[in-house]
Amino acid sequence: MTIPSQPQPLTIPPRLLMGPGPSNANPRILSAMSLPAIGHLDPFYLEMMDQIQDLLRYVWQTENELTISISGTGSAGMEASLANVVEPGDVVLIGVMGYFGHRLVDMATRYGADVKTINKPWGENFSLAELKEAIETHKPAILGLVNAETSTGVRQPLEGVGELCREHNCLLLVDAVTSLGGVPFYTDKWGVDLAYSCSQKGLGCPPGLSPFTMSDRAIEKLQKRTTSVSNWYLDMNLLSQYWGEPRKYHHTAPCNMNYGLREALALIVEEGLENCWQRHQQxxxxxxxxxxxxxxxxxxxxxxxxxxxxxxxxxxxxxGKAVSIYLLKEYNIEIGGGLGELAGKVWRIGLMGYNSRPENVLLLLEALRKVL
Amino acid sequence: MTIPSQPQPLTIPPRLLMGPGPSNANPRILSAMSLPAIGHLDPFYLEMMDQIQDLLRYVWQTENELTISISGTGSAGMEASLANVVEPGDVVLIGVMGYFGHRLVDMATRYGADVKTINKPWGENFSLAELKEAIETHKPAILGLVNAETSTGVRQPLEGVGELCREHNCLLLVDAVTSLGGVPFYTDKWGVDLAYSCSQKGLGCPPGLSPFTMSDRAIEKLQKRTTSVSNWYLDMNLLSQYWGEPRKYHHTAPCNMNYGLREALALIVEEGLENCWQRHQQxxxxxxxxxxxxxxxxxxxxxxxxxxxxxxxxxxxxxGKAVSIYLLKEYNIEIGGGLGELAGKVWRIGLMGYNSRPENVLLLLEALRKVL
Known part of the structure; x- marks a missing residue:
């Protein structure tokens, strides 16, 4: 084996991340992430896990006991939400209105679901009446919706959907990757049974963790399974015993990422969740x-x-591509391009977490004015 | 929802981590991890991924193209190694000589394997003759061994096992969680087809990533599958297209963890891999x-x-438990207890990565002398 040449010290270009994520983190978060590691069964760490759970319940607006950060990115959270409750043959109805709806279809299919879809052009969403009709037609065990479709920038309203799901004995599974922390989200009030997000968008922490919450109804479906959860790493039967009593070892927790998440959540408590939502809107x-x-x-x-x-x-x-490259090279500003149906047709501009600030808006608009 | 009380600033007790992992990281690594986040498709980040792959090939001693860091902990690496090559009904032979052998059995079973085991008391390992006999008896598609059994402290020699597997048309899958970087490991020379490790042991980085490598023989089995890989997040068909051409988006990479891993690997290049192994041994x-x-x-x-x-x-x-607690409370030293068959019977003392230093040995011995 040849020995690789000694890498140069790492220097990161000073990007302003205004794409679909990650966003830049508050320096307090980066500082927390550079604290020394600690054992995943250290009494101090276990206490910190409890604290993270409390803080996550606040941003999720839920009382769900099973509210944790998954040791993987938002996509791992999406996978966890399906892997735990989908049994082979279950009818899973997915509302597809963009790239991440398609991903839900892909994952659910891999777990053996009988997947049904309803579809909208990329840029639109579903009305409550459309969801009702689809539920009555397909009688799903699980309805999967994307609350914030990162590929299109569309918000899917969830008011009334939880009640509909309860009437039809169906679980409501929601992708909140681009909403948590930045867009009003009410897990309990809306009757959401499974939801996942990521650390690097509305919460403003670097990527690497997936906030996740699961209702008692969803846990009941998990407990009634006749097949084991094929995904060991994301099996909530095991993870719930590590995050809660008896604190049984599952995997070695990514402690430094969790330090960062804790600080990100502390910043939201400091600001107030409603204020944080309002700042994003303004x-x-x-x-x-x-x-x-x-x-x-x-x-x-x-x-x-x-x-x-x-x-x-x-x-x-x-x-469009030339504009993005120009912004990156000339001004160190990252914006995103379109995905799937919107490839080449749109830019995607993120204002998330710490980056949702008027000076960033000002700078981007001025840079766009120069380039166009 | 009640608003949680404002969390206190995070302070981590100054632990010396001498348990089964994590270990303390070199401050250069922690410093790298606190650099600003960057986009997962930024040209700069893509270049860094190439560099991480080169550095990983060096510590794995392999030319395998598919050598990456998985965006999860070592357990996710274990899961990836099985999820990609196990098809329902495949005979998978696992050498069980401790806790992590049992975990391989659990995971392989979940993926539908016809699992066969050979077993040893916790503290022993398998001879080449025993492995040969078991392969001839069970004719497995995959042989899974734990090179460094973290629950027992046993090294499983691998010389000759790869040849045996090739003769019997079987893949060799190896757990190197507690060996990579700290114990001689030769992926190519030993004919290892799938191997995974973690970031927080021999490599001395905080936990959160899993170095992973896969041979062309293993990729061939993946490509010949008639069923899809049920685990989307760890599907190497997709991950190989993000780590290599066409650089297709899969998930948002945990960039800050990868900064840390890069620095940890750079430190090993600086020291020299053989020197690093030797330091661990001394x-x-x-x-x-x-x-x-x-x-x-x-x-x-x-x-x-x-x-x-x-x-x-x-x-x-x-x-034993009282001794561990005393060391932690009195001297901020973490050592581990026994797992499974060895629960209550042994302590587990780690000397890994940055923590493998004579002064740490001296301190621990003196602390043990005081307490015993």
Missing amino acids: NAELLWEGLEKLGLVCHVEKQYRLPTLTTVRIPEGVN | NAELLWEGLEKLGLVCHVEKQYRLPTLTTVRIPEGVN
Whole structure:
């Protein structure tokens, strides 16, 4: 084996991350992440886990006992939500209105679900009546919806959906990857049974963890399984015994990532969750006004736009990719391109967590003005 | 929802981590981890991924193209190794000589394998002749062995096992969680087809990532599957397209953890891999001599002892748990207790990565002398 040449010291370009995530973290979070590691069964660490659970219950607006951070990214949280409750043959109904709806379909299929879908063009969402009709038609065991579709910038309202699911004895599973911390989300009030998010968007922490919550109804389905959960790493039968009593060893916790998450959540308590949501909304509106003044058009109808992520139509004749590259190279600003159906058609601009600040809006608008 | 009380600033007790992992990280690693986040598709980050792959190939001693860090802990690496190559009905032969062998059995069973086991008392390992006989009896598609059994402190020699597996058209899957970086490991020379480790032991980085490598023979089995990999997050069909061309988005990479891993690997290049192995061996021998002088007995025969992890028999009449708690409370030193068959019978003392230093050996021996 050849010995690799000695790597240069790591220096990270000073990017302003205004794409679909990650976002820049508050320096307090980065500082917490550089504290020394600690044992995953150390009494001090176990106490910190309890604290993280309490803080997560606050941002999820839930009393769910099983509210934890999963030791993987948001995609691992999506997988955990399905792996635990889907048994082979279960009818799982997915509302597909973008890339992450398709991912739910892919994952649920892998776990042996009988997947049914309802579909919307990328940029729209489902009405309660449409969801009702689909539930009555397919009689699913689980309804999967994306509350904040990161590929389109659309918010899927959830008011009334939980009641509908309860009437039809169905679990409500929700992707909150681009909503938690940045967009009002009420797990208990809305009757959400399984929800997952990520650390690097509304919570403003670096990527690596997935906040996850699961209701007693969902736990009941897990406990009634006749087959084992095929995914050991994400099996909530095991994880709940590590996060709660008897504190049984499962895997070695990523302690430094959890230090960061704790600090991110502490910052939200400090600000107040409602204030945090409001800040995201206000800065997004500032962005939308500015985009309009530049003659740019948002892809999503205003009332369903996510404050955390805005999709902007690339004007005719403009090379969208070239604009993104220019912003990155010239100004160290990252914005995202379109995915799937929207590839080449939109830019995706994120205003998340610590990055949701008026000065960032100002800078991006001015940079866009220069380049267009 | 009640608002949680504002958390106190996070302060971590100054533990010296001499248990089965995590170990303390070199401050350079912690410092790298606190650099600002960066986009997972940023040209700079993609370049860093290439670099991490090169560095990982060096510590794994392999030319395997598919050599990556998985975005989860060592247990996720274990799961990835099975999830990708086990198809329902495959005969998987596991050598069980401790806790992590049992975990391999559990996981392989969940993926539908027809699991066969050979077993040894906790503290022993398998001879090449025993492995040969078992392979001839069971004709497995995959042989799973634990190179460094973290629950017993035993090293399982692998010389000749790869040839045996090739003769019998079987893949060799190896747990190197407590060996990589601290114990000689030769992926290619030994004919290992799948191997996984963790970031927080021999590599001396905080926990959160799993170095993983997979040979072309193993990839061939993956490509010939007639069923899809049920685990989306760990599906190497997808991950290989993100770590290599066409750099297709899979999940948002935990960039800060990878900064830390890069720095940990850079430190090993700086020291030299063989020197790093040798340092682990020398400090372990210092520990073993000191333990003997204290009248303590190592559980494992010297030639099969892991330099990274030593199991020490708790003397008759001594309350092992009380000793560990005393060390933690009085001196901030963490050592581990026994797992499974060895619960209450041994302590587990780790000398891993940055913590494998003579001063730590000296301190622990003196602390043990005081308490016993």
